[in-house]
Amino acid sequence: MKLSFNYLSKHVDLEGISVKEVADKLTFSGAEVEGIEHLACGSNLVIGEIKSCIPHPDSDHLHILNVYEGEKYGTHQIVCGAKNARVGLKVIVARDGAKLKEVEIKPSTIRGVFSDGMCCSLLELGVDSKYLSKYQIEGIEELPLDAKVGEEDVLGYLGLDDVILDVSILPNRPDLYSLSSLCLEVGCLFSRKVTLDKFDDVKEIDNSFQIASSTSSCPIFYGGIARGVEVSSSPSWLVSLLRSEGIRSINNVVDIGNLVMLLTGQPINMYDLDKLNGDKLEVKDDFEGDFLAMDGNTYKLEKGDLVVSSNNKVDCLAGIMTSSECEVTSSSKNIVVEAAYFSSSSIRHTSSRIGLASDSSLRFCKGISKSKQKEAINACLYYLSSLCKASKISSLSPFGNIKTKEDEISMPISYIDNRLGTSFGKSLIIKTLERDYFKLKEEKNGILTFLVPLHRLDIDDKVDLSEEVIRILGYENVKSILPNSSLTLGGLTPSQAKIRSLRRYLSSNGLNEVLTYTLIGKKDLNKFNFLHDEDPYILSNPMSQDRMIVRKGLSFSLLEVLTYNASRQNKDLGVFEISDIDTPFYQGKHLCIALTGLKLNRGYLENRPYDFFDGKGYFEGIADYLSILPTRISYSSFISEKEELHPGKSAYIKIDNKIVGVIGELHPLSLKEFGLKNAVLVELDLKSLLDIKTSQPKAAIPSKYPFITRDLAFICSKDMTMDKIKKEVGKCSSLIKNVEPFDIYEGLNLLPHTKSMAIRITLLDQNKTLTDEEANNVMAKVMDALNKLHCEIRK
Numbered sequence: 063m064k065l066s067f068n069y070l071s072k073h074v075d076l077e078g079i080s081v082k083e084v085a086d087k088l089t090f091s092g093a094e095v096e097g098i099e100h101l102a103c104g105s106n107l108v109i110g111e112i113k114s115c116i117p118h119p120d121s122d123h124l125h126i127l128n129v130y131e132g133e134k135y136g137t138h139q140i141v142c143g144a145k146n147a148r149v150g151l152k153v154i155v156a157r158d159g160a161k162l163k164e165v166e167i168k169p170s171t172i173r174g175v176f177s178d179g180m181c182c183s184l185l186e187l188g189v190d191s192k193y194l195s196k197y198q199i200e201g202i203e204e205l206p207l208d209a210k211v212g213e214e215d216v217l218g219y220l221g222l223d224d225v226i227l228d229v230s231i232l233p234n235r236p237d238l239y240s241l242s243s244l245c246l247e248v249g250c251l252f253s254r255k256v257t258l259d260k261f262d263d264v265k266e267i268d269n270s271f272q273i274a275s276s277t278s279s280c281p282i283f284y285g286g287i288a289r290g291v292e293v294s295s296s297p298s299w300l301v302s303l304l305r306s307e308g309i310r311s312i313n314n315v316v317d318i319g320n321l322v323m324l325l326t327g328q329p330i331n332m333y334d335l336d337k338l339n340g341d342k343l344e345v346k347d348d349f350e351g352d353f354l355a356m357d358g359n360t361y362k363l364e365k366g367d368l369v370v371s372s373n374n375k376v377d378c379l380a381g382i383m384t385s386s387e388c389e390v391t392s393s394s395k396n397i398v399v400e401a402a403y404f405s406s407s408s409i410r411h412t413s414s415r416i417g418l419a420s421d422s423s424l425r426f427c428k429g430i431s432k433s434k435q436k437e438a439i440n441a442c443l444y445y446l447s448s449l450c451k452a453s454k455i456s457s458l459s460p461f462g463n464i465k466t467k468e469d470e471i472s473m474p475i476s477y478i479d480n481r482l483g484t485s486f487g488k489s490l491i492i493k494t495l496e497r498d499y500f501k502l503k504e505e506k507n508g509i510l511t512f513l514v515p516l517h518r519l520d521i522d523d524k525v526d527l528s529e530e531v532i533r534i535l536g537y538e539n540v541k542s543i544l545p546n547s548s549l550t551l552g553g554l555t556p557s558q559a560k561i562r563s564l565r566r567y568l569s570s571n572g573l574n575e576v577l578t579y580t581l582i583g584k585k586d587l588n589k590f591n592f593l594h595d596e597d598p599y600i601l602s603n604p605m606s607q608d609r610m611i612v613r614k615g616l617s618f619s620l621l622e623v624l625t626y627n628a629s630r631q632n633k634d635l636g637v638f639e640i641s642d643i644d645t646p647f648y649q650g651k652h653l654c655i656a657l658t659g660l661k662l663n664r665g666y667l668e669n670r671p672y673d674f675f676d677g678k679g680y681f682e683g684i685a686d687y688l689s690i691l692p693t694r695i696s697y698s699s700f701i702s703e704k705e706e707l708h709p710g711k712s713a714y715i716k717i718d719n720k721i722v723g724v725i726g727e728l729h730p731l732s733l734k735e736f737g738l739k740n741a742v743l744v745e746l747d748l749k750s751l752l753d754i755k756t757s758q759p760k761a762a763i764p765s766k767y768p769f770i771t772r773d774l775a776f777i778c779s780k781d782m783t784m785d786k787i788k789k790e791v792g793k794c795s796s797l798i799k800n801v802e803p804f805d806i807y808e809g810l811n812l813l814p815h816t817k818s819m820a821i822r823i824t825l826l827d828q829n830k831t832l833t834d835e836e837a838n839n840v841m842a843k844v845m846d847a848l849n850k851l852h853c854e855i856r857k
Contacts, residue, residue, distance in 0.1 A: 066306035102222035106160035132212020141177035146201035163188035221302030236428035240327025268456035279405035290453030329422035335396035340373035468513035473524035578619035581609035590617035616654035634659030650749025
């Protein structure tokens with residue numbers, strides 16, 4: 063926000079106070095002044111009049127001028143190259159010794175002709191080119207005919223003797239996006255009198271035109287009409303004020319809109335009444351379709367975007383930009399003005415989604431007062447009448463009512479001193495808050511009740527009052543006392559330590575850790591969500607449609623990583639991610655592993671494609687690392703209507719019969735979608751894994767007796783799982799230490815619904831050497847158990 067020191071001095075008594083003092087005070091009170099700059103610069107200037115102009119004898123573009131500079135300085139000869147130099151023109155003359163922005167003027171000889179001074183353009187005085195026309199940039203500045211020759215305060219005459227403070231408005235003070243509030247702030251900080259412009263209510267109401275709102279996102283809507291306006295250039299004082307605020311003058315109507323917004327902080331919008339599609343403006347949020355804005359671009363609007371419409375035709379993207387079809391032009395005669403309170407989240411969402419922002423949308427996004435709409439309309443109609451010579455001005459019946467009642471905040475008398483550690487006392491605290499425009503409503507039973515100024519959007523509670531007191535009186539009043547603190551021993555929690563160890567374990571086993579976005583788009587919401595089926599968190603104001611939903615799993619994000627790498631010729635890799643997952647019913651961490659391409663055992667000399675068992679191996683390694691016994695782990699078929707994982711090469715992972723993860727190879731259709739030749743996913747509910755109670759690993763002395771292995775082959779149903787075989791065989795005897803498959807066959811010489819399996823059983827007695835008879839007895843029990851499972855022993 064730019065702040066003109068001239069404007070500030072006009073409305074605040076700043077006698078004896080310098081620009082630097084104002085900047086320092088604002089900065090230390092919470093409104094940071096990032097820079098101080100002059101609108102223009104130049105010394106030893108004077109207004110002159112060209113008395114003669116003849117061509118230079120040795121140049122095709124230079125002129126020799128005789129310029130009268132008043133009685134004090136007389137007439138001087140100046141060589142000038144401006145095309146617009148001519149007799150009778152009033153000009154800015156930089157005399158001998160004048161210091162401009164980039165040059166110091168001295169008498170010189172130009173192509174054999176003496177030149178004593180320089181006729182200047184505003185650009186040469188340091189005025190930014192964005193405020194100047196092409197004609198002004200290419201020539202010397204043409205002053206009005208009534209300019210007084212010999213006037214030495216040239217910058218003051220032009221309104222360029224101003225100093226601009228570049229104020230960075232912090233998020234907690236959106237009220238300071240208005241010049242009025244900045245004046246009040248400076249007046250408060252220096253305890254000086256503030257005089258602001260007041261605008262009378264427009265008594266006449268035009269009932270032939272209506273304004274309304276059909277959405278809760280616009281509870282307040284005020285308006286007015288100015289008829290018979292004359293669109294022309296703005297007066298010099300308005301041009302200078304806008305220039306000091308970094309805004310280029312367009313015409314008097316547009317400039318009035320910008321002026322009122324700067325004064326009040328309330329954005330307003332103007333429409334050409336004769337171009338509207340009816341006699342009613344209504345705010346809606348259910349429009350869908352294209353919108354042609356006054357910048358010439360077409361934007362796609364969706365439900366939820368606020369629009370101002372007349373007879374279902376969109377005239378304005380509310381709070382952002384007017385339609386090109388009803389904008390005010392130089393031929394406009396009758397104008398409708400409106401000022402509304404729009405929901406900041408709605409404006410921010412729309413502005414961000416379509417990538418269109420404006421000064422108005424900035425203020426709506428930051429937050430505006432609900433008390434300024436009527437004042438803004440009154441100010442706008444006043445200036446349209448005085449500057450645009452409107453033949454008739456009238457207000458419109460408002461929709462909703464502005465806020466007129468101040469909020470109340472109560473606190474004990476001692477609260478502020480106790481919180482700040484100060485000893486200001488009741489009298490000084492009351493005086494300071496009243497200086498900050500708070501009103502003391504009452505003092506009763508040791509409780510002070512204050513009324514909050516309507517323009518202060520940041521004051522909600524008594525803690526805010528304490529902050530107001532200390533920022534005004536100065537933070538140096540807070541005593542610097544070191545707090546008492548005891549030393550504590552820092553460290554990781556057991557879960558944090560396990561997660562750190564897991565990261566090291568996975569990295570040491572050839573996987574690369576990645577970090578992906580927590581937010582995904584709506585189109586990806588239900589893809590590869592294996593462990594959570596509840597609704598997710600949806601951002602009410604996302605930065606983009608592709609980042610609006612908090613994901614429920616990691617698999618989809620890691621598949622995008624694989625695709626990104628594969629498309630860049632990095633086709634053989636394994637990655638993992640450990641990340642938080644948050645839903646309304648779950649808060650915890652997930653671990654996901656994604657593999658694609660070849661597993662390189664000895665580089666490309668020995669390799670094979672990643673498959674289901676590689677993923678299973680990583681999981682079992684993790685389980686072992688977390689001391690989870692294999693006997694607690696089981697697998698079940700992964701069943702899903704979605705064609706995401708291969709139905710015959712995927713499984714749920716269970717621990718103590720509770721699903722904690724999923725593992726599987728990608729379905730061929732998913733491989734095609736992601737552009738991969740093969741891929742394996744493992745996604746685990748890491749929170750559940752870490753919550754599992756495990757015992758510390760126990761050391762055991764290796765048996766000094768030999769073990770015995772026996773192989774057994776049998777035919778069973780295709781649905782029979784190895785997990786079930788292991789459990790039933792393991793129950794037969796405590797001598798059975800391990801059961802592992804070494805062959806599975808399906809095909810010729812077997813019935814269609816059967817398969818052949820071969821297992822190797824390891825037997826061991828820790829106290830003696832097993833005999834063949836003991837081993838045979840155990841095997842007999844194993845065969846009986848397999849028979850009960852309808853398995854046919856092969857001989």
